[in-house]
Amino acid sequence: MQQVYEFFQRLTDTSDWPPRWFCGRWTDFHGWLYILSDLAIWFAYMAIPLVLIRFILVKEGIPLGRVFWLFGAFILLCGLTHLIDAMMFWWPAYRVNALIRFLTGAVSIATVLALIMNFKEAVGLRTSNEYEQELTLRKQAVQELTRSNEELQQFAYVASHDLQSPLKTIENYLEVLQRRHGDQLDDDARRLIGVSTAATSRMRTLINDLLDFSKVGSSTEFTDVNLNELVAEILDEQQNEMQAVEATVEVEPLPTLKAHRTDLKQLFQNLISNGIKYRRPDVPPHLSIRAENRGDAFEFTVSDNGIGIERQYFDRIFQVFQRLHGRGEYPGTGIGLATCKKVVEIYGGHIGVESTPGQGSTFFFTLPKVIKTVNQYAQTNSLHFAD
Numbered sequence: 001m002q003q004v005y006e007f008f009q010r011l012t013d014t015s016d017w018p019p020r021w022f023c024g025r026w027t028d029f030h031g032w033l034y035i036l037s038d039l040a041i042w043f044a045y046m047a048i049p050l051v052l053i054r055f056i057l058v059k060e061g062i063p064l065g066r067v068f069w070l071f072g073a074f075i076l077l078c079g080l081t082h083l084i085d086a087m088m089f090w091w092p093a094y095r096v097n098a099l100i101r102f103l104t105g106a107v108s109i110a111t112v113l114a115l116i117m118n119f120k121e122a123v124g125l126r127t128s129n130e131y132e133q134e135l136t137l138r139k140q141a142v143q144e145l146t147r148s149n150e151e152l153q154q155f156a157y158v159a160s161h162d163l164q165s166p167l168k169t170i171e172n173y174l175e176v177l178q179r180r181h182g183d184q185l186d187d188d189a190r191r192l193i194g195v196s197t198a199a200t201s202r203m204r205t206l207i208n209d210l211l212d213f214s215k216v217g218s219s220t221e222f223t224d225v226n227l228n229e230l231v232a233e234i235l236d237e238q239q240n241e242m243q244a245v246e247a248t249v250e251v252e253p254l255p256t257l258k259a260h261r262t263d264l265k266q267l268f269q270n271l272i273s274n275g276i277k278y279r280r281p282d283v284p285p286h287l288s289i290r291a292e293n294r295g296d297a298f299e300f301t302v303s304d305n306g307i308g309i310e311r312q313y314f315d316r317i318f319q320v321f322q323r324l325h326g327r328g329e330y331p332g333t334g335i336g337l338a339t340c341k342k343v344v345e346i347y348g349g350h351i352g353v354e355s356t357p358g359q360g361s362t363f364f365f366t367l368p369k370v371i372k373t374v375n376q377y378a379q380t381n382s383l384h385f386a387d
């Protein structure tokens with residue numbers, strides 16, 4: 001212990017040894033070869049960590065960043081051992097020299113351990129070639145998906161569009177039948193006409209909902225959408241329905257997002273109309289709509305004091321045609337929340353619900369502040385850093 005204490009106390013004391021020039025017999029050539037080589041090694045060893053540090057700072061998100069730092073420290077210390085070796089020709093600070101060597105040894109061992117521990121991860125890192133291959137495969141998959149999605153969308157659009165015309169004919173003829181021959185028909189026949197008319201009206205709603213669903217995300221025409229104005233417009237359109245059930249809606253300040261207006265309108269409209277529709281008997285619906293800043297996204301919540309949803313249905317309700325109630329209880333097609341999910345996910349967010357049956361539900365979803373569809377990402381994002 002005494003030796004250790006003395007070592008540090010006399011760290012820079014050089015009185016115990018002669019400068020290296022006077023140890024042994026050096027020729028000028030031999031000595032300077034030693035000194036200049038050591039200085040050259042030191043210079044190179046200083047430069048390498050500096051380049052490494054710049055690399056780490058410039059190339060964000062570099063894997064195994066800590067190993068890079070450790071490696072940088074290891075090379076820096078190796079350089080220092082050479083510098084001190086050169087200096088010893090005039091300044092025989094053998095204690096400082098030993099300390100630097102000790103630190104270099106410790107950091108070297110730590111670097112070796114870090115390399116061994118991270119070896120598996122390093123082997124798992126993909127090379128640029130592997131990345132290029134993967135990117136090509138992904139691009140092909142995206143193209144294939146986009147194509148089949150467009151086909152499906154086209155199919156849904158054409159089918160629902162073309163279904164409207166025969167439906168209109170059925171509706172018209174039912175009306176004519178009722179108007180012209182209603183008096184000659186008995187009650188049962190008139191009831192059958194009524195049931196058929198109601199069914200055609202349901203089918204029209206279904207077709208329109210399917211059309212809306214198929215159109216989500218199809219437009220890349222983005223404009224600034226002021227969500228305060230959008231929500232006010234939706235509430236205005238639903239005024240009659242709201243007044244009939246004495247619904248109240250509290251809206252906190254909402255942001256403006258660059259997106260396709262119709263997509264966002266569908267999203268808010270479905271959540272608001274559900275909040276009003278799934279009310280408790282004799283309890284006037286109360287909704288509150290909020291947005292919170294979450295770094296590079298906004299989190300929105302639409303809460304109601306309605307009938308609520310059992311936890312086991314939290315996922316199911318976002319699937320197309322999944323309804324928890326019969327048509328007699330609450331009208332609907334089961335497409336609304338699926339449309340909301342499609343909008344949110346196409347825009348790069350996620351949607352979910354929290355609810356207590358008999359008390360109310362809170363639907364929450366996130367939307368990035370800068371909304372980009374997959375295609376826009378493909379156009380603007382490059383894998384490589386450009387200086």
Ligand code: ADP
Pocket residue numbers: 270274275278304306307308309317318322323324325331332333334335336337338361
């Ligand atoms: P629809 O309202 O046309 O049935 P949705 O896709 O909008 O279809 O909703 C799916 C199901 O989720 C609904 O049938 C209903 O059971 C449930 N649901 C949706 N919103 C609410 C809500 N705010 N409160 C309670 N249940 C809801």
